[in-house]
Amino acid sequence: MRLDLILAAAALCLATTSCAPAESRTAHNIEEATIGVAQCDDYLARISACISQLPPDRRAALTAQARETFATWKQAAAHPQHRQTLPQSCTVSQALAREELAPLGCTL
Incomplete structure (x- = not known):
């Protein structure tokens, strides 16, 4: 399963069909x-720690x-x-990301 599908599943768990992403200064960090x-x-x-240990070419998309x-x-x-x-939603996202990112050496 791809991480973009994981994140999409997380968004579905929210059941917020009309919400657009909010702008936030901390969203950049x-x-x-x-x-x-x-x-x-x-x-x-945990995802931040995982991203920081990945090769640079893998970081941008996950970030x-x-x-x-x-x-x-x-x-x-x-x-x-x-x-x-x-x-x-966050618990489900973490469980799905754990499976997806394990091959990259991440433990969530």
Whole structure:
């Protein structure tokens, strides 16, 4: 399974069909990104650590995908109705990313 499919699945878990990614200054620094939901913050920290250990040619795409995920989750966290779905969405995303990134040496 490709990471872009994983991230798409995570977005579907949010059930937010009308949400566009939010702009955020911290979305540019995934290693400093926080959502305020433990499962999401854990995922972002782990994915950031994974990205930092990858060869440079693999980092750009994964960083862009992580930024998009962060922006989507950050926007969802701002809405009480969507925020309650984030723990499950982030947990599912981490489980899927664990499988996808294991061959690259990442342990999520």
